[in-house]
Amino acid sequence: MENLDLKQMSTMIDIIAEEKGLPKETVLNVIETAIAAAWRKDNGDRDMNVRAVLNTQTGEADVFVSREVIEDGVGYNPSTEIPLSDAKKQDKDAEIGGQVEEKHKVLSFGRVAAQTAKQVVIQRLREAENNAVLTEYEDKIGTIVTGTVARVEPKLARIDLGRASGIMPRSEQIDGEFYTVGNRIKVLIKKIERSDRGAQLVLSRGSAEFIECLFRQEVPELENGSVEIKGIAREAGRRTKIAVISSVPGVDPVGTFVGGRGIRVGAVMNEIGDREKIDIITWSDNASEYIREALSPAEIAKVEIDGKKAKVFVSPEQQSIAIGKQGQNVRLASKLTGYDIDIELLKAPAKKKKKNVEDALLSAIEEETVEKESE
Numbered sequence: 091m092e093n094l095d096l097k098q099m100s101t102m103i104d105i106i107a108e109e110k111g112l113p114k115e116t117v118l119n120v121i122e123t124a125i126a127a128a129w130r131k132d133n134g135d136r137d138m139n140v141r142a143v144l145n146t147q148t149g150e151a152d153v154f155v156s157r158e159v160i161e162d163g164v165g166y167n168p169s170t171e172i173p174l175s176d177a178k179k180q181d182k183d184a185e186i187g188g189q190v191e192e193k194h195k196v197l198s199f200g201r202v203a204a205q206t207a208k209q210v211v212i213q214r215l216r217e218a219e220n221n222a223v224l225t226e227y228e229d230k231i232g233t234i235v236t237g238t239v240a241r242v243e244p245k246l247a248r249i250d251l252g253r254a255s256g257i258m259p260r261s262e263q264i265d266g267e268f269y270t271v272g273n274r275i276k277v278l279i280k281k282i283e284r285s286d287r288g289a290q291l292v293l294s295r296g297s298a299e300f301i302e303c304l305f306r307q308e309v310p311e312l313e314n315g316s317v318e319i320k321g322i323a324r325e326a327g328r329r330t331k332i333a334v335i336s337s338v339p340g341v342d343p344v345g346t347f348v349g350g351r352g353i354r355v356g357a358v359m360n361e362i363g364d365r366e367k368i369d370i371i372t373w374s375d376n377a378s379e380y381i382r383e384a385l386s387p388a389e390i391a392k393v394e395i396d397g398k399k400a401k402v403f404v405s406p407e408q409q410s411i412a413i414g415k416q417g418q419n420v421r422l423a424s425k426l427t428g429y430d431i432d433i434e435l436l437k438a439p440a441k442k443k444k445k446n447v448e449d450a451l452l453s454a455i456e457e458e459t460v461e462k463e464s465e
Contacts, residue, residue, distance in 0.1 A: 096125070096144065096149050096150070096151055096196070097148075097149025098149075099121055099144075099149075100121075100144060100145075100146045100147075100148075100149045101149075103117050103118055103121065103146060106215070110215060110218070110219050110222075111219070111222060112215075112218055112219060112222055116218050116222075117215070117218075118144065118146065120210075120211060120214040120215055120218060121144060121211060122141070122142040122143060122144050122151075123142070123210060123214055124206075124207040124208070124210035124211045124214070125142035125144060125151050125153065125196060125207060126140040126141055126142040126153055127140075127206055127207060127210045128199050128203040128204060128206050128207035128210075129142065129153045129194070129196060129199070129203070131199075131200075131202060131203040131206045132199055132200050132202075132203040133194070134155065134169065135169050137167065137169040137170055138155055138169050138170065139155065139156040139157070139170060140153055140154070140155050140156075141153065141154050141156070142154075142196070150195075150196070151196040152193055152194065152195055152196065153193075153194045153196060154191040154192065154193055154194075155191065155192045155194065156189050156190070156191050157169075157170055157171055157172040157177075157189065157190055157191075157192075158170060158171050158172070158187070158188070158189055159171075159172055159173075159174055159177045159184050159185060159186050159187065159188045159189070159190060160172070160173060160174065160186060161173070161174060161186060162174050162175050172190060174186055177190045180192065220254075220289065221289055223253050223254045224254060224282050224289050224290075224291060226253075226254075227254060227279060227282065227291060228282060230279050231279050231280070231281060231282070232278070232279065232280075232299065232303070233278070233279055233303065234276050234277065234278050234279075234300070234303045234304070234307070235251055235276070235277060235279060236274055236275070236276055236277075237249040237250055237251040237252075237256070237274070237275060237277055237293070238250045238272065238273070238274050238275075239269045239270060239271050239272060239273045239274075239275060240255060240271065241271065242269050242270075242271060244260075245259065245260050246258060246259045246260060247263065247269045249275070249277055249293055251291070254291060255291070256277070256279070256290065256291030256292065256293040257290055257291070257292060257293065258277060258292075258293040258294065258295065259292070261296065262280065262292070262293065262294035262295065262296045262297060263295055263296050263326070264295050264296050264326045264327045264362060264363065264366070265296070265325075265326050265327030265328065266327045266363075266365055267295070267327060267363060275295070276295070276304075276361060277293040277294065277295055277300075278293065278294045278295065278297060278299055278300040278303055279291060279293060280292045280293060280294040280297060280299065295326070295362070296324075296326035296327070297324070297326075298322040298323070298324045298330075300362075301322055301324060301330055301332065301358065301362070301368075302319055302322055304357075304358045304361055304362070305319065305332075305347060305354075305358060308349070308354040308357050308358060309346060309347055309349075309354055311341075311346050315337060316336060316337060316338045316341055316346075317334055317335070317336050317337075317338075317341065317343045317346050317347070318334065318335050318336075318337065318343075319332060319333070319334055320333045320334065320335055320373040321333045321373065321426050321427075322426070323422040323423075323425035323426035324422075325418065325421075325422065326362075326366065327362075327363070327365055327366050328365070328366055328367075328418060329366060329367045329368075329369070329414075329418055329419075329422060330366060330367070330368045330369070330422075331368075331369045331371065331384060331422045331423065331426045332347070332368065332369070332370050332371070333371050333372070333373035333380070333383070333384070333426060334346075334347055334370060334371070334372065334373060335372065335373040343372060343373075344370050344371065344372055347370050348370060355368055355370065369386055369387075371383040371384060371386055377395055377400070377427070377429065378393040378395060378400075380427055381393050381395075381400050381402065381423065381427050381429060381431065384422075384423035384426050384427050385402065385412050385419060385420065385423045385431075387411060388404060388408050388411040388412035388419065389404070389405075389408050389411075390402055390403070390404060390408075390412070391403045391404055391405060391408075391436045392436065395429070398428065398429055398430060399429065399430045399431075399432070400427075400429040400430065400431050400432070401432050401434055402431055402432065402433050402434065403434050403435070403436040404433060404434075404435065404436060405435075405436055406435055409433060409435060412433045413433055420433055
């Protein structure tokens with residue numbers, strides 16, 4: 091078999107499996123896929139549905155070409171379809187819509203086909219190894235790990251995590267933060283994204299979950315349940331609002347997250363950069379009170395709620411504070427509370443016009459004149 095020794099490959103399955111940290115069945119499947127690809131290269135075309143079976147004891151292989159059974163007398167693709175009359179010759183129980191397989195003994199491969207098989211083995215083993223590594227990270231989704239910036243591209247940054255690597259898309263980065271190759275950074279393992287091109291780890295620094303995990307590292311009371319995060323709204327690199335609550339009487343949830351002299355919130359800000367401000371507020375099951383807190387530091391005069399919409403009335407001097415720069419404060423408050431918030435000016439009460447002494451005398455004379463004329 092030119093340039094492709096199947097018997098040698100059969101004996102290497104255990105070695106490859108151990109070296110790559112893969113199950114023996116996975117390695118065998120990769121080699122059988124390569125044999126099928128090589129046979130298709132020499133004996134068929136790319137449309138054929140071909141599978142291979144390798145006998146690991148003898149080093150011999152068979153390939154099976156599967157075709158769908160169709161009606162006689164109609165046009166068909168001989169690579170993937172076979173007329174019923176021909177199918178009956180191979181399998182007397184063949185039926186329209188079913189599948190029949192033709193068995194072929196693998197005898198030899200040409201040089202190009204052998205090279206194709208080798209490329210398939212290399213590629214599939216790399217994919218299998220990558221998938222095996224990613225599977226180990228499934229238990230780490232939602233946790234923070236430290237990685238090294240390996241490459242920075244216009245739309246993403248590639249982060250080396252040791253055994254695996256991941257990507258951090260622009261949408262998951264902190265706005266205004268720059269990454270340099272070789273720098274060590276903390277990232278959140280957000281998810282494993284699988285597609286036809288394979289699987290990859292998606293990492294994040296710009297998500298609300300990243301902020302939550304940072305606080306979990308700094309606030310041990312989160313683990314014992316004495317305080318709880320009820321919601322986070324974030325615009326990475328600019329501002330974050332986080333609503334907290336305590337289930338233990340006498341425990342100040344905001345103070346717990348801020349820490350003595352601001353050490354806890356300071357540690358989080360050191361990680362994300364001091365450009366991003368963090369507002370920590372007390373959560374309330376009273377919608378009006380919650381909205382007031384969410385719009386902090388603005389002072390709210392009145393809140394009117396209608397369904398999931400809220401009208402918030404403020405004095406003229408508090409309007410810009412409530413709205414925030416480019417609408418950021420009210421936008422984050424809406425996201426945090428789940429209410430569509432409109433900021434409106436509080437109408438000042440109408441002032442009564444004060445009458446001076448001269449006006450009062452004229453008014454009295456006019457009234458007296460009217461009375462005399464009426465008599």
